[in-house]
Each structure stands twice: as C-alpha cells, then as structure tokens.
Amino acid sequence: MPTGPKDRNPERPKETGRFGPPGSGINWLLIVAFVVLTVLLVQALGTSAYQEVSHAEVKSYIERGLVERVEIGSTQLVVYPLEGAEDDAGEALAPMRAVRVAADESLVPLLEEHGVDYRGLADPGCTGGLMMLLFLPVLLLIAFWIFMFRRMGPQGHAMGFGKVKARLYAEEGIKVTFDDVAGVDEAREELEEVVEFLRNPERFHRLGARIPRGVMLVGPPGTGKTLIARAVAGEAGVTFFSISGSDFVEMFVGVGAARVRDLFEQAKEKAPCIIFLDELDAVGKVRGGGGPMGGNDEREQTLNALLVEMDGFDDRAGVIVLAATNRPETLDPALLRPGRFDRQVLVDRPDRNGRCAILRIHLRRIVAVEDVDVEDLAQQTTGFVGADLANVVNEAALLAARRGAEAVAMADFRHAIERVIAGLEKKNRRMNPIEKEIVAYHENGHAIVARALPTSDPVRRISIVPRGMGALGYTLQVPLDDRYLLTRRELVDRICGLLGGRAAEEVVFGEVSTGAKNDLQRVSEIARRMMTEFGMSEAIGLVHHGATQRPMFLESPEGHGGAGYSDETARLIDAEVRELVAYCHDRARRILLHNRTLLETMSRRLMEDEVLEDEVLDAFLSQVMPLPEDEEWAREHRAGKVPVSDVAGAEGSVPPNAPPAGPVTPGRLTEQGSGDR
Numbered sequence: 001m002p003t004g005p006k007d008r009n010p011e012r013p014k015e016t017g018r019f020g021p022p023g024s025g026i027n028w029l030l031i032v033a034f035v036v037l038t039v040l041l042v043q044a045l046g047t048s049a050y051q052e053v054s055h056a057e058v059k060s061y062i063e064r065g066l067v068e069r070v071e072i073g074s075t076q077l078v079v080y081p082l083e084g085a086e087d088d089a090g091e092a093l094a095p096m097r098a099v100r101v102a103a104d105e106s107l108v109p110l111l112e113e114h115g116v117d118y119r120g121l122a123d124p125g126c127t128g129g130l131m132m133l134l135f136l137p138v139l140l141l142i143a144f145w146i147f148m149f150r151r152m153g154p155q156g157h158a159m160g161f162g163k164v165k166a167r168l169y170a171e172e173g174i175k176v177t178f179d180d181v182a183g184v185d186e187a188r189e190e191l192e193e194v195v196e197f198l199r200n201p202e203r204f205h206r207l208g209a210r211i212p213r214g215v216m217l218v219g220p221p222g223t224g225k226t227l228i229a230r231a232v233a234g235e236a237g238v239t240f241f242s243i244s245g246s247d248f249v250e251m252f253v254g255v256g257a258a259r260v261r262d263l264f265e266q267a268k269e270k271a272p273c274i275i276f277l278d279e280l281d282a283v284g285k286v287r288g289g290g291g292p293m294g295g296n297d298e299r300e301q302t303l304n305a306l307l308v309e310m311d312g313f314d315d316r317a318g319v320i321v322l323a324a325t326n327r328p329e330t331l332d333p334a335l336l337r338p339g340r341f342d343r344q345v346l347v348d349r350p351d352r353n354g355r356c357a358i359l360r361i362h363l364r365r366i367v368a369v370e371d372v373d374v375e376d377l378a379q380q381t382t383g384f385v386g387a388d389l390a391n392v393v394n395e396a397a398l399l400a401a402r403r404g405a406e407a408v409a410m411a412d413f414r415h416a417i418e419r420v421i422a423g424l425e426k427k428n429r430r431m432n433p434i435e436k437e438i439v440a441y442h443e444n445g446h447a448i449v450a451r452a453l454p455t456s457d458p459v460r461r462i463s464i465v466p467r468g469m470g471a472l473g474y475t476l477q478v479p480l481d482d483r484y485l486l487t488r489r490e491l492v493d494r495i496c497g498l499l500g501g502r503a504a505e506e507v508v509f510g511e512v513s514t515g516a517k518n519d520l521q522r523v524s525e526i527a528r529r530m531m532t533e534f535g536m537s538e539a540i541g542l543v544h545h546g547a548t549q550r551p552m553f554l555e556s557p558e559g560h561g562g563a564g565y566s567d568e569t570a571r572l573i574d575a576e577v578r579e580l581v582a583y584c585h586d587r588a589r590r591i592l593l594h595n596r597t598l599l600e601t602m603s604r605r606l607m608e609d610e611v612l613e614d615e616v617l618d619a620f621l622s623q624v625m626p627l628p629e630d631e632e633w634a635r636e637h638r639a640g641k642v643p644v645s646d647v648a649g650a651e652g653s654v655p656p657n658a659p660p661a662g663p664v665t666p667g668r669l670t671e672q673g674s675g676d677r
C-alpha cells in the first residue's frame with residue numbers, strides 16, 4: 001500500500017500574523033501574585049528581626065536580670081528583654097533567639113530563681129512547615145495555571161483575561177498556480193470561476209448574481225485538495241487564510257469556536273480573500289452523534305460557530321470559504337445546505353492522462369534522462385494519486401543520487417514505483433532456503449493462474465526479495481486501462497488468481513503455510529461483496545445487503561450498525577461465498593496441475609534470480625496453457641459473444657479505478673505476507 005508523506009503540505013505556511021495585542025494582562029497578574037506570595041512566605045518562615053545569640057548568653061542575660069520573658073521551644077529559645085535593658089555596649093536589647101542546648105537542665109531552675117516568666121513554644125520550624133503546607137496548593141495552582149496558558153497559546157478566554165487570539169495562518173503572495181495542478185480538470189474548471197469572482201466581483205454583482213460562499217473540495221487523500229486551494233489564492237492574488245480542522249478542536253470548550261469567529265473577523269478585514277478550512281471532517285461531523293461516550297461539546301460549539309459565521313457575512317464581502325474533506329458522508333447536513341458549502345467539487349483520482357500530466361509537473365523539478373517514457377510510467381501507476389506520483393518522482397531522484405548518476409533513469413522510476421507499492425526492499429533479511437522455496441512456488445502460482453485466466457491483468461514482475469510490512473514476495477499485475485466497472489467473470493478470475501499462491505503450495509508440497517493470509521483476506525472480501533453488494537448470486541438475489549451510509553440522524557436507535565438482514569440470509573450469504581471460493585480454488589489447482597512442469601522450471605529460476613521481469617518473465621508466461629474451457633470462453637469473447645450472465649456490473653458502487661474490494665491498490669499486488677507466526 002502506498003503511503004505518501006503524512007504532511008502533504010509541502011510549504012507549510014509560516015505564521016505571519018498573530019492577532020490581538022501582544023502580551024495582555026496575564027503577565028502582570030502573575031508577577032503580582034508572585035510578589036505577594038513571596039512576602040507571605042518570608043513572613044511565615046519568621047526570618048525577621050530576632051537577634052541570634054547563644055544559649056550561654058541567654059543564661060548570662062537572665063543572671064544579670066535583664067530578661068522579662070522567655071519562650072522555650074524544643075530546639076530554640078526566644079528571649080524578650082526588660083524594657084530599657086541594655087547590653088554591655090550600652091545599646092538597647094532587642095528580642096533574641098538562641099538555639100537551645102537540650103541537655104542543659106539548669107535553665108528552668110535558673111528562670112524561676114530570677115523570677116522570669118517562661119512558657120513553652122510551639123516549634124517555629126514546625127509552624128514554617130505548616131505555612132508551607134498551606135501555601136503549597138496555591139503554588140501548585142499557579143504553576144498549573146502558567147502551564148495552561150503556555151499550552152493554550154495566547155488564549156486567555158477560559159479565565160476571562162486577555163483578548164481571544166486565534167493562531168491563524170495568513171499567507172500573502174502565494175506562488176502556486178493552476179499550472180502546478182494537473183489531472184483534476186473538473187475541479188479546476190469549477191475553481192476557475194471562483195478565481196473570477198475574486199478578481200472581478202463587480203461583474204457578477206452588476207447582474208445581481210450571488211457569489212457562492214463556500215466550496216467544498218471532496219476527494220481521497222493526496223489528490224491535491226490543499227494544493228488546488230492554494231492555487232486558487234495564487235491565481236487570484238489574494239490572501240490565503242488557512243486553518244486545519246484539528247486546530248479548531250483544542251482543549252478548552254469554546255476555544256475552537258472563538259478561533260472560528262476570530263478567523264472570519266480577520267478575513268473580512270483582508271477581503272477579498274480565501275478562507276481555507278482543511279480537513280473539515282474534524283469539526284464537521286454530524287452533531288449529536290457522540291456515541292456511548294456522550295457528545296463532543298467542543299466540536300459542536302465549533303461547528304455551530306462556523307455555521308453562524310458562514311450565515312453572517314455578506315456575500316459582497318468578497319470572502320470565499322473553501323473547505324476540504326475526504327469523508328463527505330460524515331459531514332453535518334447543515335454544512336451542505338445552500339448559502340454555506342453549496343458547491344461540492346470532486347477532486348478525484350487522476351486517470352491515465354491526468355497521471356501523465358502530474359508526472360510531467362513533478363519531473364520539472366528533477367534532472368532526468370531525455371527519454372523518460374511518461375506514458376509508460378502513467379500506465380504502471382494505476383490508482384496512484386498526485387501525492388503518490390510526487391513521491392515516486394522524488395524516490396527515483398533519491399535512488400539515482402545514491403547510484404551517483406548524472407540523471408534519473410527509467411530504471412530508477414521503475415524501482416521507485418515498486419518501492420511506493422511494496423515498501424522498501426529488505427536486502428539484509430535472509431529467508432532460509434525452505435522458506436524461499438515456498439515463497440517462490442507461491443508467487444509463481446499466482447502468476448501462472450493469472451496468466452491462464454482470460455480476463456486477468458498482465459503480470460509485470462515477480463519478486464521474492466523480502467520487503468517492508470512483512471511481505472516476503474509479490475506478484476505485480478498492472479491493468480492495461482483504468483477500470484470503472486468489473487464484470488462477474490472478472491471478479492471470479494481475480495479470486496482464482498489470488499488463490500493461485502495457496503494452490504501452488506498444496507500442489508507442490510502437499511502442505512500449506514501461513515503465507516496466504518493476505519490473499520485469503522482479499523478473496524473473502526471480494527466474494528462477500530459480490531453476494532451482498534453487487535447482486536451476483538442468484539440464490540441471494542438482487543438485494544443490497546451491505547452497510548449503507550446514512551446520515552446519523554436517520555438511523556433508528558436499535559439499528560446502529562445492524563446488518564439489516566435475517567440470520568437465514570446471513571447463512572445463505574456464507575454458503576454462497578464458500579461455494580464460490582471453493583470453485584475458484586479448484587479451478588486454480590486445475591490450472592497449476594495443467595502447468596506443473598512450467599511451475600517447476602519457473603520456480604527454480606526465481607529462486608536463483610529472486611526477480612523475474614521483462615523478457616525472461618514473458619518467455620516463461622507465454623508457455624502457460626489455459627484450461628480448455630477458458631480457451632473456449634476467450635474465443636467466444638473475442639468473437640463478440642459475451643454470455644449474458646457475465647455482464648453484471650456494479651455501477652456506482654465501485655469507485656473509479658478501485659478494484660472491487662478493499663482499499664485501492666495501485667497496480668495490483670499479490671503479496672505473500674509472513675503471516676502470523
């Protein structure tokens with residue numbers, strides 16, 4: 001699975017403006033609090049004006065009759081001299097303190113003898129400690145308070161201090177234009193209109209046309225939503241305020257909402273401009289659907305603020321709100337009504353021409369050999385989104401640099417594609433010979449079965465070099481065209497191909513390994529969807545049993561995630577799935593038995609070379625003998641006779657370019673995972 005870089009925002013806008021006055025009342029308040037506390041503490045510890053003397057001196061003052069009163073603690077004496085008493089130097093005596101010598105038992109008799117008043121003294125060390133204890137919570141509170149202010153950034157809202165200041169990203173002079181975006185022509189056309197509004201609003205106002213307030217960009221991750229939003233700002237030459245959904249949702253209730261309000265306030269001052277709300281699903285989820293944990297108050301407040309703001313500004317203000325999401329179905333319907341995000345623009349996966357164009361854009365940035373076959377690269381990258389393609393080009397440049405080459409060659413691109421599909425090669429991971437043999441037969445099983453089936457995509461490469469994510473080997477099949485619709489026959493053939501690996505293990509070793517886990521997972525998914533979603537089983541009929549995506553407020557409380565069919569139907573579905581898979585399994589086995597010798601020679605070669613591709617692979621695969629019935633079907637099919645039962649599409653259910661099951665895999669990869677060990 002390709003994993004593009006997490007942050008798809010190459011030039012993260014720098015923070016150019018913090019809003020609101022810098023440094024509000026908070027700092028002063030803290031300083032005052034600290035001063036007061038320190039004074040209190042100093043007093044509490046009693047380090048005030050006592051004169052320090054020795055125990056012996058105290059006794060001598062008593063003997064000389066200068067003392068009025070003594071307080072005796074367990075560790076100290078506090079001595080109050082008589083009024084007007086003077087010391088040897090003739091200066092007036094101040095109250096004194098001495099560390100008490102505990103062993104001296106003559107003190108009390110001495111005091112009584114001289115008629116000095118004395119009393120016990122609660123330990124001052126102890127009082128100090130007590131005072132500390134009293135103030136400790138206060139100190140902690142203050143520390144916590146400071147901590148919170150730091151965390152929240154300049155945001156005194158929660159305590160009612162300071163002005164609310166949203167941490168915004170305002171960008172001027174964006175250089176990105178529509179020339180940097182390709183393969184999403186429909187979106188581009190729609191947005192060109194928005195650019196026109198921003199450049200020349202008068203033209204529209206004159207005719208009384210209302211400029212749309214919000215445009216929602218909808219599409220899978222990495223298709224260039226963020227990029228195209230920036231391009232709109234770049235083309236129109238306006239300020240670009242962008243904030244991501246996760247920025248709204250912060251710790252204190254009301255902060256997100258405050259940010260929304262502040263954002264719109266700032267934007268109105270800068271009009272004409274664009275406000276871009278990235279990853280809107282973070283706040284835009286259907287309200288009141290908090291689930292068992294209760295609603296998310298913060299998110300709701302933020303969303304409400306957003307709705308209010310979007311209603312609140314005049315469409316003459318020249319502020320256009322763009323938003324991006326890859327999960328439009330989770331958005332609150334209130335967001336999508338006219339006057340808010342009334343336009344939705346699909347930013348879809350690019351088709352082959354689109355991929356060519358995107359590759360060309362990214363090729364501009366690197367030094368490549370003259371004859372880069374962009375068409376071929378586009379063909380090998382079915383299902384890739386813009387971010388994946390950018391990644392491929394960059395990986396290729398890295399590989400070439402590591403080679404020490406002058407320019408990026410075609411082979412680098414080919415390896416980069418593989419890397420994006422299958423993860424990094426783990427050259428230093430050694431498989432033991434037995435494992436290697438199993439993997440070799442397994443992968444060749446996939447390849448031979450796929451080749452023998454009339455509707456399968458061509459096999460481009462077989463590898464048993466271990467890769468990241470636990471894959472020990474893979475068979476890469478690349479479709480010739482982008483597919484939007486798949487027939488029943490094609491799905492069945494696909495299942496057969498996926499079972500080819502396991503079947504080869506059985507045929508050759510009479511024993512199976514854990515390596516088919518991933519294959520089986522995909523087999524079950526395809527088969528199940530054929531029964532429950534595509535209506536491809538006669539016994540089950542033309543009923544959709546899959547999970548429907550309905551807005552939450554329509555859902556009955558008990559029907560939450562319920563399957564929506566009876567136990568009987570569930571049993572029927574299971575039976576049909578099992579039957580189909582068993583049929584496919586048997587077919588894969590028969591194909592392999594039919595091609596047993598080829599499987600042997602091919603696997604021996606694969607163990608030696610570790611990779612089979614190009615002419616070597618083609619030479620092997622051209623020897624594959626299809627089953628007689630498949631040959632006949634192919635003959636009829638070529639003659640234009642398509643058996644009626646074969647034309648069962650899944651119109652509308654299959655997202656463009658998506659294989660019928662699971663997440664969209666660029667190319668098609670039959671991997672042998674290491675399984676659970």
Ligand code: ADP
Nearest residue numbers: 008181182221222223224225226227386387390
């Ligand atoms: P999204 O916001 O849809 O997840 P991004 O706009 O962040 O995707 O795309 C990430 C990167 O991928 C872009 O910066 C760009 O380099 C590349 N990219 C994505 N789509 C396209 C495209 N249609 N044309 C050119 N480059 C693209």
Ligand code: MG
Nearest residue numbers: 008225226278
């Ligand atoms: Mg994005």
Ligand code: ZN
Nearest residue numbers: 501519671672
């Ligand atoms: Zn496999």
